[in-house]
Amino acid sequence: MRFSWRDTLMSYAFLAPALLLLLAFTFYPLAYGTYLGFTEYTGARFAQGLGPKWIGLENFRTLLADPLFLTSLGNSVKYLLVVPALQLASLAVAVLVSRELPGIALFRAAYYVPVVTSISLAAVMWEWVYNREGTLNWALSALHLLPRGEAFGWLNNEATAFFAVMLVTFWRGFGYYMVLYLAGLQNIPAELEEAARLDGATPWQRFWRVTVPLMKPTILLCTLLSTIAALRVLEEVLVLTGGGPLNSTYTALMYVYAKAFQGFNFDYGLASAAGLVVALVALGLALVNFRLFHEAEGGDA
Amino acid sequence: MSAVTARPARPAVQTRRPPKRLLSTVLRYALLIGVLLFAVFPFLWTLAIALTDKTAGTSIYNFPASLFPKQVTLHNFGEVYRTFGLGRYVWNSLSITAMTVVGTLVVSALAAYPLARFRFPGRNLIFSVIVLTLVLPTETNFLANTLTLQKLHLLGTHLGVVIPTIAGAFGIFLMRQAFLSVPSALLEAARLDGAGELTILTRIMLPLTRPSLAALGIFTLVGTWNAYFWPMLVLSAAPDKVPLSVAVLKLKGQFNYDPFNIAAGSLIMMLPVLLVFLAAQRLFMRGLEGAVK
Numbered sequence: 001m002r003f004s005w006r007d008t009l010m011s012y013a014f015l016a017p018a019l020l021l022l023l024a025f026t027f028y029p030l031a032y033g034t035y036l037g038f039t040e041y042t043g044a045r046f047a048q049g050l051g052p053k054w055i056g057l058e059n060f061r062t063l064l065a066d067p068l069f070l071t072s073l074g075n076s077v078k079y080l081l082v083v084p085a086l087q088l089a090s091l092a093v094a095v096l097v098s099r100e101l102p103g104i105a106l107f108r109a110a111y112y113v114p115v116v117t118s119i120s121l122a123a124v125m126w127e128w129v130y131n132r133e134g135t136l137n138w139a140l141s142a143l144h145l146l147p148r149g150e151a152f153g154w155l156n157n158e159a160t161a162f163f164a165v166m167l168v169t170f171w172r173g174f175g176y177y178m179v180l181y182l183a184g185l186q187n188i189p190a191e192l193e194e195a196a197r198l199d200g201a202t203p204w205q206r207f208w209r210v211t212v213p214l215m216k217p218t219i220l221l222c223t224l225l226s227t228i229a230a231l232r233v234l235e236e237v238l239v240l241t242g243g244g245p246l247n248s249t250y251t252a253l254m255y256v257y258a259k260a261f262q263g264f265n266f267d268y269g270l271a272s273a274a275g276l277v278v279a280l281v282a283l284g285l286a287l288v289n290f291r292l293f294h295e296a297e298g299g300d301a
Numbered sequence: 302m303s304a305v306t307a308r309p310a311r312p313a314v315q316t317r318r319p320p321k322r323l324l325s326t327v328l329r330y331a332l333l334i335g336v337l338l339f340a341v342f343p344f345l346w347t348l349a350i351a352l353t354d355k356t357a358g359t360s361i362y363n364f365p366a367s368l369f370p371k372q373v374t375l376h377n378f379g380e381v382y383r384t385f386g387l388g389r390y391v392w393n394s395l396s397i398t399a400m401t402v403v404g405t406l407v408v409s410a411l412a413a414y415p416l417a418r419f420r421f422p423g424r425n426l427i428f429s430v431i432v433l434t435l436v437l438p439t440e441t442n443f444l445a446n447t448l449t450l451q452k453l454h455l456l457g458t459h460l461g462v463v464i465p466t467i468a469g470a471f472g473i474f475l476m477r478q479a480f481l482s483v484p485s486a487l488l489e490a491a492r493l494d495g496a497g498e499l500t501i502l503t504r505i506m507l508p509l510t511r512p513s514l515a516a517l518g519i520f521t522l523v524g525t526w527n528a529y530f531w532p533m534l535v536l537s538a539a540p541d542k543v544p545l546s547v548a549v550l551k552l553k554g555q556f557n558y559d560p561f562n563i564a565a566g567s568l569i570m571m572l573p574v575l576l577v578f579l580a581a582q583r584l585f586m587r588g589l590e591g592a593v594k
Contacts, residue, residue: 011415018412021468029445107333111340116578118527120550125343133362232440275441
């Protein structure tokens with residue numbers, strides 16, 4: 001065609017580093033990981049210098065029979081509870097900071113600081129808050145909500161650890177989604193808001209009847225992003241609880257990580273198979289997400 | 302009758318309105334401050350702990366005294382730096398972050414230039430494939446990638462942390478958009494003057510797209526400095542080479558764990574990122590960088 005040889009060669013030369021790196025560290029591991037999911041590749045084989053051995057669906061049978069895997073998958077799905085809380089709160093905070101009040105830039109910036117905070121630093125700080133003698137218990141007992149004698153460490157308690165970890169995800173996320181919603185809010189015509197106000201709508205009604213419907217595209221994007229992130233949660237668990245107490249915070253990716261890298265009898269095959277299951281669940285949820293929003297959209301029209 | 306009742310109603314509305322608006326403003330600020338406390342309280346307490354003079358024999362859980370240290374000192378910062386050899390980890394963080402930022406900028410700019418400016422067979426396909434990486438389930442790639450690094454003898458090295466992370470759709474896409482906005486006339490003029498493509502890229506394109514380069518550099522810097530999981534994994538057999546983000550947690554896991562020193566060490570780690578964030582706030586408030594992570 002009209003392509004010049006010189007341009008073509010030049011283009012591929014410039015693209016080569018990026019393409020090679022993507023091939024080696026994004027596409028190859030995806031393919032190889034999928035393959036490993038159908039093989040036996042344990043620490044024992046690895047130590048003898050043997051490669052992976054094809055065993056078909058055996059790993060998936062093992063997974064389905066492993067109560068720890070089922071627990072971890074269940075916990076990952078349960079972790080999705082953070083999504084509606086996070087999205088509603090972020091949208092509400094975005095509405096709160098969208099009015100140009102004196103000092104508002106300071107508040108916006110401060111809300112974003114947790115987003116640029118390393119998970120390891122968050123772990124250090126929040127463990128002090130959650131400690132048996134920490135600020136959370138101190139505040140609760142000062143408000144007479146928790147008798148002193150019944151204080152407990154929030155990360156060491158089977159009933160609370162899961163939600164304590166979730167709150168850290170929430171804390172590190174709401175500033176980020178706030179910024180995305182803030183950008184979306186700027187596209188809502190001020191007249192609409194004003195018209196609703198003149199019609200006597202309360203702030204509560206304006207939020208649900210004007211803001212939320214008009215923000216639907218942004219809400220869809222943010223919900224999708226945070227659903228996938230919630231299902232993939234690993235770092236928070238790793239640094240705060242390591243999956244405990246009593247596996248109450250053990251998530252699916254924690255299972256993948258632990259099977260592949262913790263203990264002596266590591267099993268790359270089983271870990272990869274577990275990863276495939278997580279990917280499938282994520283795909284399914286993304287589709288459900290789209291469907292739900294699509295239907296809601298259709299219902300409105 | 303209606304006229305009589307309507308007349309006094311008017312001034313009543315006027316006098317009632319300002320207090321109502323005032324009330325709603327006060328309420329707004331109350332909410333703003335409530336959320337602010339939630340967002341920054343952990344930092345404030347950590348700062349208070351780090352500044353506390355522990356020679357007085359105080360506990361970090363002695364509320365409310367531990368939130369407002371009476372005797373302030375910078376001693377903890379020096380102590381954690383010396384006793385824990387924090388300098389080494391600062392250096393590791395600097396090395397990994399610098400290599401990642403430079404690598405990302407170079408690889409992204411090189412790839413973005415032809416995608417934005419040349420016509421060649423396969424261009425659309427390549428661009429789609431790059432964008433596709435954003436939606437692929439890459440969350441378990443760490444497994445196969447560590448095996449690859451082992452084969453390349455890069456496991457336990459800074460390069461091993463850096464190389465798999467520098468090519469990404471976000472950087473390439475950002476630079477491509479920037480290059481698209483450079484007027485063609487400039488390129489034509491340079492070509493007529495006999496400039497090579499690499500010269501055009503470095504002398505014309507890059508200087509003209511400095512804001513995008515800065516944005517990409519800053520997002521990459523913050524993301525890399527804060528990264529925990531990947532460097533922890535690659536450097537798990539080389540504890541001397543870990544960055545601050547990994548070292549801070551190791552500090553916490555030590556037996557003779559001194560919360561005052563941990564707080565100080567944590568803040569040393571946070572400070573550079575906080576400064577960069579405050580200087581480049583506007584960039585972050587555009588909500589771009591999510592894809593970097």
